[in-house]
Structure formats: C-alpha cells, structure tokens
Amino acid sequence: MRVVRYHHHGPARDVLRLLDAPEPEPGPGEVRVAVRASGVNPHDVKKRSGWLGGELPPAGVTPHSDGAGVIDAVGPGVAEARIGQRVYVLRAPVHRGTAAEKVVIGADWALPLPEDFSFAEGASLGVPAFTAWLAALADGPVTGRTVLVQGGGGCVGRVCVELAAWSGARVIATAGSEAGRAAAAARGADLVLDRNRDDVAAAVLDATGGRGADRIIEVDFAANQATDVAALADHGVVASYSSTSDKRPVLDYYGFALKGASVRFIQGAKLTPAQRDAAALVVGALAARGRLRPDVPARFPLAEIAAAHEAVEAGASGNVVVLIGDDA
Incomplete structure (x- = not known):
C-alpha cells in the first residue's frame, strides 16, 4: 500500500515521504479501514514540525x-458484519495514522459515517467535533448559560458554537476575519465580535449585565488570558484546547482564583471511552439531522500532502483533507 511517513521533524516538503509498505493486519478487537x-x-x-517536541x-x-473510509477486514x-461499513476514524494510532491507504484501529474508534456525508466530510469530523464536545458539553448541558467562543470561525x-447553541x-463568538x-x-x-477591533471583555460584560460569561471556550489561552479573566463570570469555566501563541504561558493564578474559576485543558486525543461514547451520540444524532456539516x-x-500541511499552517479557512480514494 501507499503510505506517507516522516523520520525527522521539519518543514513538510523536507520530511514527508510517500512510500510503499505492507498492508497492516487487524488484531483482536481491531478493524482495518481502507482510507478514502x-x-x-x-x-x-x-507534531511534524517539532513544535510539540x-x-x-x-x-x-x-x-x-x-x-474516513470503508472497513475491509x-x-x-x-x-x-462490519466489513463494508462506511466509517470515520477517531483517534488513529499515534505513529500509524490515516495518511495511508489502510489503517488499523480499535473497532470502537471506527464510527458509522452518516449516509449523506462524503468521505472528505467524514475525515473532518473527528478532532474538530469531539474536541468541540469536550470544550462545550463535557461538563453537561449549557442551557440558559452564556458561552463565549474565542475563535468561533x-x-x-x-x-x-453549534453545539452550545443546540x-x-x-x-457570543469572536473571529478575526469576515x-x-x-x-x-x-x-x-x-453575537459575533471582531477580535481585532472590538473590546471583547467589555462587550461580553455589557451583553450579560456585568455578570460575564459562564463558560469560555478558548483557542489560544496565552493570547487571550487577560480577556478571559475580565470576561468570565464568578465560578465560570475556561475550557482551552490550544495555546498556539505560547505553549508555556504564565498563568494569572489570582485572576482566575479570585473568581473561583475552573480552568480545563482540553485534548481531543485523550477521550475516555465514556466521553467518546457520549460525544458520539450527540455528534451522530446531529450529523444525521444535517447539522455539524464540515466545510472542506x-x-x-x-502525492501533494506537503501542500495540505502548508495550507493548515497558512491558516486555511476550513477543513483540509488529503484524498486517497477516487470516491472521497
């Protein structure tokens, strides 16, 4: 089979290589997916660049x-009976991912792909949707609460945004582009705010009568920490899934502590089986109703996987996928 591998950290065009490799065989409790x-x-x-070390x-x-693809073994x-099932892959093995014509994963991590979803859309469900569930709903429903989504676009x-609204x-969402x-x-x-021009904290306080947001979902903890402290309600929660501007930010301990705040660090690759199953029910049900449709x-x-990586690094406005099958 064709497979992409890298043996060193570095720029995509320098380290990503398209190779031939033996097809993997599924072990106990596993399935093999023909990746589309x-x-x-x-x-x-x-990971590929070395930024994470x-x-x-x-x-x-x-x-x-x-x-996403079709179970073939x-x-x-x-x-x-699972052979032939259209699935999307959630959490492929760390060192043997989906940039290959075949991938072996635990059977419980190959989830049914909604009938009207393309494989390209299915390949865009896992990390975005399950990270979003962890950030928005892992602590329970947010009915009647005010949720600020930093980086809502x-x-x-x-x-x-969609899960919290549902x-x-x-x-309240912020975004840097139109x-x-x-x-x-x-x-x-x-309410949608321009993160580059609007005073986000002031706008949130104004919209909530001075109370602040009950939950803040954070795309860049380091860059937005001061805003989050100012915009958060007493006993509120900050659920952060990234800190790209600084991977070792200095924590404003008392800024959060004096509000009795909780700070949660979200990692979609660390779902427990219980979280996976709870999230899959929500994601599957909404997707079946035409919701949560990824933009691709x-x-x-x-063969152009390096360009795909470069598109993500350049800040692509939607999901980026590599097509492996003709029917993706």
Whole structure:
C-alpha cells in the first residue's frame, strides 16, 4: 500500500515521504479501514514540525489521526458484519495514522459515517467535533448559560458554537476575519465580535449585565488570558484546547482564583471511552439531522500532502483533507 511517513521533524516538503509498505493486519478487537480521505489538523502539523517536541520512533511516523473510509477486514472478536461499513476514524494510532491507504484501529474508534456525508466530510469530523464536545458539553448541558467562543470561525470553534447553541446557550463568538464571523453567525452565535477591533471583555460584560460569561471556550489561552479573566463570570469555566501563541504561558493564578474559576485543558486525543461514547451520540444524532456539516474547501491528493500541511499552517479557512480514494 501507499503510505506517507516522516523520520525527522521539519518543514513538510523536507520530511514527508510517500512510500510503499505492507498492508497492516487487524488484531483482536481491531478493524482495518481502507482510507478514502485523511484529515489534516493543526496538531498534525505541530507534531511534524517539532513544535510539540518529543522523540520520533525509528520506523517513523505516519501522520493524521482523522480519516474516513470503508472497513475491509476485522480481527478476532469483531463481527464480520462490519466489513463494508462506511466509517470515520477517531483517534488513529499515534505513529500509524490515516495518511495511508489502510489503517488499523480499535473497532470502537471506527464510527458509522452518516449516509449523506462524503468521505472528505467524514475525515473532518473527528478532532474538530469531539474536541468541540469536550470544550462545550463535557461538563453537561449549557442551557440558559452564556458561552463565549474565542475563535468561533475556526474548524473547532464553529462546531463549539453549534453545539452550545443546540444545547440552549446564549453564544457570543469572536473571529478575526469576515469569513470567520460569517461562519460563527451561520452556526448559531447570537453575537459575533471582531477580535481585532472590538473590546471583547467589555462587550461580553455589557451583553450579560456585568455578570460575564459562564463558560469560555478558548483557542489560544496565552493570547487571550487577560480577556478571559475580565470576561468570565464568578465560578465560570475556561475550557482551552490550544495555546498556539505560547505553549508555556504564565498563568494569572489570582485572576482566575479570585473568581473561583475552573480552568480545563482540553485534548481531543485523550477521550475516555465514556466521553467518546457520549460525544458520539450527540455528534451522530446531529450529523444525521444535517447539522455539524464540515466545510472542506481544501482537498489535496496524497502525492501533494506537503501542500495540505502548508495550507493548515497558512491558516486555511476550513477543513483540509488529503484524498486517497477516487470516491472521497
């Protein structure tokens, strides 16, 4: 099979290589997926570039945790009826990801793909949708609460907006571009702010009668920490899934502590089985109703995977996928 691997950290065009490799065989409790599309997320390019640090295994890394395709083999303990099922992949193995024609994963992490979703859309569901569920709903419904979504026009942020609005929250979103603000509004935000021009904290306090947001979903903890402290209600929650501007930010301990705040660090790759199952019910039900539909404006063939990584690094306005099958 064709597979992409890198053996060193560095720029995409310098380290990503398209190789031939033996097809993997599923073990007990596993399925093999013939991949039709492989999703590229910011954490994929951070890992490949070395931004996240860490040593690489001698055999190299096949990138990407998200993907979609068709189950073509099952291991012991898995019903053969699953062969032929269209699925999207959630949390592929760390070093053997979906940038390959075949991938083996635990059967419980291959989830049914909604009938009217393309494989490219399915490859864009995993990390964005499940990270968004963790950030918005992992602590329970947000009905009647005010939720501020920082970066509400991004791939994760717009799903956060949609999930919070679906749960009955009043949603305030920020975005830096006109397209991002339009995306947040389309997904259900009640108020959309320009993060570059508006005084976000003042706008949130004004909209809540001085109380502040009950929950803040954060795309860049380091960059927005001061705003979050000012905009957060007493006993509020900050759920942060990234801190791209500074991976080791200094924490304003008393800024949060004096509000009795909770700060949660969200990592979509660390879902527990219980969280996976709870999120899958919500994601699956909404997707079946035509909700949570990913925007996939950037699609690249497997041979151009470096360009796909560069598109993510350049701040692509929607999801980026690598197409592996003709029917993606």
